[in-house]
Amino acid sequence: MEKPSRLLLLSELRVRNLAYDVSLCRSLLSWKRLVPSPVYHPFRPSGSRSVPVSEIICVREEEEEKSSRGKSDGSWRKIKEGEGKDCGQAFTVLYVQRCQQHRWRCAEITFTCPSDAVCQRWVSSIREQLASLASRPKHLLVYINPYGGKKQGKRIYEQKVAALFDQAGIVTQVIVTEHANHARDHLRTETELKRFDGVVCVGGDGMFSEIIHGLIWRMQIDAGVDPNSPDESLSPSSLRIGIIPAGSTDCICFATVGTNDPVTSALHIIVGDSQPMDVCSVHHNNTFLRYSVSLLGYGFYGDVLTDSERKRWMGPARYDFSGVKMFLSHHYYEGAVSYLPAKGIIGTPRDAFRCRSGYEPSHKSDGEWRTIRGKFLAINAASMSCACPRSPKGLSPAAHLADGTTDLILVRKCSRFNFLRHLIRHTSKDDQFDLTFVEVHRVRRFRFTPRQCQSDSDLELDRQENKHQIFSQICRDHPACGCAPAYSSWNCDGEILSHSAIDVRYQNTVMES
Numbered sequence: 001m002e003k004p005s006r007l008l009l010l011s012e013l014r015v016r017n018l019a020y021d022v023s024l025c026r027s028l029l030s031w032k033r034l035v036p037s038p039v040y041h042p043f044r045p046s047g048s049r050s051v052p053v054s055e056i057i058c059v060r061e062e063e064e065e066k067s068s069r070g071k072s073d074g075s076w077r078k079i080k081e082g083e084g085k086d087c088g089q090a091f092t093v094l095y096v097q098r099c100q101q102h103r104w105r106c107a108e109i110t111f112t113c114p115s116d117a118v119c120q121r122w123v124s125s126i127r128e129q130l131a132s133l134a135s136r137p138k139h140l141l142v143y144i145n146p147y148g149g150k151k152q153g154k155r156i157y158e159q160k161v162a163a164l165f166d167q168a169g170i171v172t173q174v175i176v177t178e179h180a181n182h183a184r185d186h187l188r189t190e191t192e193l194k195r196f197d198g199v200v201c202v203g204g205d206g207m208f209s210e211i212i213h214g215l216i217w218r219m220q221i222d223a224g225v226d227p228n229s230p231d232e233s234l235s236p237s238s239l240r241i242g243i244i245p246a247g248s249t250d251c252i253c254f255a256t257v258g259t260n261d262p263v264t265s266a267l268h269i270i271v272g273d274s275q276p277m278d279v280c281s282v283h284h285n286n287t288f289l290r291y292s293v294s295l296l297g298y299g300f301y302g303d304v305l306t307d308s309e310r311k312r313w314m315g316p317a318r319y320d321f322s323g324v325k326m327f328l329s330h331h332y333y334e335g336a337v338s339y340l341p342a343k344g345i346i347g348t349p350r351d352a353f354r355c356r357s358g359y360e361p362s363h364k365s366d367g368e369w370r371t372i373r374g375k376f377l378a379i380n381a382a383s384m385s386c387a388c389p390r391s392p393k394g395l396s397p398a399a400h401l402a403d404g405t406t407d408l409i410l411v412r413k414c415s416r417f418n419f420l421r422h423l424i425r426h427t428s429k430d431d432q433f434d435l436t437f438v439e440v441h442r443v444r445r446f447r448f449t450p451r452q453c454q455s456d457s458d459l460e461l462d463r464q465e466n467k468h469q470i471f472s473q474i475c476r477d478h479p480a481c482g483c484a485p486a487y488s489s490w491n492c493d494g495e496i497l498s499h500s501a502i503d504v505r506y507q508n509t510v511m512e513s
């Protein structure tokens with residue numbers, strides 16, 4: 001059992017003219033009404049309350065005179081506790097209030113002290129405790145994408161986040177990006193990175209991916225790791241990345257925080273919350289292509305992304321439009337998926353458990369490579385749940401956040417009706433994997449080779465499996481006949497990859513967000 005922490009301060013203070021016993025320990029600030037009122041009053045402060053010190057945002061002294069009594073909305077600064085009663089100094093504590101649906105808000109409470117000396121002692125004691133929290137960032141490098149989502153990144157940061165960072169005493173350097181890859185290139189070349197405790201990304205998944213690329217690349221170069229070798233272990237990043245959601249889907253923020261809300265994310269950043277993340281490196285013929293932290297999707301999700309990129313003018317609605325269009329197109333793709341199953345791990349992709357806090361990776365050796373050939377409507381690799389407001393369960397609800405694995409989901413060719421059943425199950429309680437044409441494997445590494453790139457022996461194997469192969473081959477080589485295209489694209493965290501044949505390796509805890 002955890003030891004009760006030592007009492008640092010205990011005083012009788014007043015909150016809205018009512019007497020409270022207020023105590024401060026190393027980990028907890030508590031206040032308790034001295035004489036509880038027998039009558040319930042909805043606007044009176046409740047009898048007792050405590051706030052973990054780790055969730056206190058800041059403490060400030062109130063110095064001016066109170067203009068109106070009874071308000072606690074932060075608009076008053078004046079303290080004179082009623083005529084003829086005790087006058088004195090007051091201080092206000094701003095703290096995290098947990099609301100519904102994983103949202104956090106900034107609440108505050110003002111304590112009036114009997115003397116200036118008591119007030120000073122309280123303020124400095126709370127500040128000392130806050131200063132001892134090593135995980136809190138003090139200097140942040142902020143990149144704002146003014147172009148992502150509904151183009152509200154700058155406004156969201158200025159109106160909802162900047163003041164909170166300021167109150168928490170965080171010093172920021174803010175860069176509003178001027179073009180795509182501005183943040184990535186800046187991170188690759190910024191010489192003063194060491195003076196920051198973290199990087200904040202104000203944007204969507206694409207912007208987050210840009211920042212991941214800048215940071216990881218920089219860490220590998222600094223550590224002398226060759227980014228082009230698929231067998232080299234990545235050097236972890238010493239900087240954490242915070243996300244303020246301002247994109248279209250903001251899937252990474254939703255999957256890690258549980259909601260897409262800029263204030264909640266800002267408060268998580270302020271209190272120094274961190275979440276380790278797996279990063280996978282994607283290679284083609286021993287050449288590095290990209291890193292990914294959430295989704296790699298070929299077929300349906302690749303096609304939706306490719307189509308939606310041409311419709312950026314539609315805003316976030318482009319995903320719905322392209323989703324319906326690609327569902328009706330019903331393209332399938334042939335190829336071979338080889339994977340290395342993750343052995344010795346706790347849990348499977350079919351668990352009911354939802355992971356939002358990371359996982360201890362297993363170091364047991366892995367199994368043998370396995371290969372599955374076939375026609376697929378979708379091949380998805382989810383290294384986190386990939387939940388978003390459109391799909392609150394996500395593509396793989398039980399995927400772990402930092403265990404060095406991914407959930408490889410193969411959706412074989414099936415009827416439109418069956419594919420629709422699978423898609424709808426992402427939004428209902430039913431298991432989206434409990435269908436004969438869907439399989440899911442937890443893997444550490446996988447490769448995909450589209451059919452046209454397979455070797456002659458592989459093609460011969462397929463020929464034996466599929467009597468109509470020659471006809472379908474002719475069709476695919478002649479798109480004019482209206483059948484499915486030969487290749488899809490990979491959707492890599494919301495960015496399109498230029499190669500279909502890829503080799504993907506997962507590594508745990510390379511990033512913390």
Ligand SMILES: Nc1ncnc2c1ncn2[C@@H]1O[C@H](COP(=O)(O)OP(=O)(O)OP(=O)(O)O)[C@@H](O)[C@H]1O
Pocket residue numbers: 144145146147148149150176177178179180181182202203204205206207208210246247248249250251494
């Ligand atoms: N100033 C800029 N002008 C144009 N493009 C930019 C700029 N800054 C960043 N970008 C690019 O904009 C792309 C999209 O950004 P972002 O991910 O923030 O929004 P989104 O695509 O609408 O959201 P989501 O990825 O969550 O669907 C990113 O790939 C990023 O590289």
